[in-house]
Amino acid sequence: MFKMHHITKFFYQGQILRRKRQVVQDVSLSLAPGETLGLIGPSGAGKSTIGKLAVRLIKPSHGRLSFEGRDITHASRSIAKQVRTKMQIIFQDPQASLHPGKTIDNLLREPLRLHRLMSRAEEPGAVKRMLHQVGLNADILNRYPKAVSGGEKQRIVIARVMAVKPRFVVLDEPTSMLDVSVQANILHLLLTLQRERNMAxxxxxxxxxxxxxxxxxxxxxxxxRIVEQGPVNEIMARPRHACTRRLLRIGNL
Known part of the structure; x- marks a missing residue:
């Protein structure tokens, strides 16, 4: 379904003396429908940059991206918009994804209007279905993001993403800013939605x-760089790279 072929990304730093800084080097990944691939590494390793590259939020410097058999590396704006409904990303901080000056109702209607998924008359019913899907009640619709909890914010973000029926979703540490008691519920919700829709x-x-x-x-x-990849059980049982062994020690696994 989705493939990254030898992706490299570098940025330029400095206004006068321009320095090239390479943050992703020769990364190749693939995902099948219904599969979850973990991307793990220490802080600053380039994980989030790889995630943004995967959904074309930033363009690669070298390499190729393909999705459902189509090369999207240099897709035109119109094709990129078509693909955008099928490729989504959920960030670490839900607050950063929600406009503080809009009500929850307006925030949930936004993707429906942006992608012209239905008429205005159909929106109220769709919004109620979105809320039900993520376990929220309609009494929050007239609230603003600051008036709901962190877990509720992330559920709203998930509802917005799932409204466009994506086939591939990047989850960039979606629970790391939430209380431990809330994390399990959000992860259970994401896995339930994945099974229902066969998303990667x-x-x-x-x-x-x-x-x-x-x-x-x-x-x-x-x-x-990707220093090691394979089935989770094999990597955990026989880690080959020092970085993997270090991550396993930190997790006491």
């Missing part, structure tokens, strides 16, 4: 315990 997930984390629970395969990132 790229799950970004620094926690090997969560990756072991949620993912079928894992890719270990260190300094912008």
């Amino acid at each position: 997930y790229l799950y970004i984390s620094h926690d090997m315990r969560l990756v072991a629970r949620l993912c079928q395969r894992v890719a270990v990132v260190d300094q912008g």
Whole structure:
């Protein structure tokens, strides 16, 4: 379904003396429908940059991206918009994804209007279905993001993403800013939605315990490169790279 072929990304720093800084180097990944691939590594390893590259939020410097058999590396704006409904990302901080000046009702209607998924008359029913799907009540619709909890914010973000019926979703540490008591509920919701829709997930984390629970395969990132990847059980039983062994020690696994 989704493939990254030898993706490299570098940025330029400095206004006068321009320095090239490479943050992702020669990364190749693939995901099948219904699969969860864990992307794990220490802070600053390049995991989030890989996630943004996967959904074309930033363009690669070299390499190729393909989705459902189509090369999307240099897709035109119109094609990129078509693909955008099928490829989504959920970030670590739900507050950053929600406009503070809009009500929850307006925030949930936004993707429906942006992608012209239905008429205005159909929106109220769709919004109620979105809320029900993520376990929220309609009494929050007239509230603003600051008036709901962190867990409720992330459920609203998930509802917005799922409204466009994506086939591939990048989960960039979606529970790391939530209370431990809320994390399990959000992860259960994401897995339930995945099973219902047969979506592929790229799950970004620094926690090997969560990756072991949620993912079928894992890719270990260190300094912008994938240093090891394979089935989770095999990687955990026989880690070959020092970075993988270090992550396992931190997780006490």
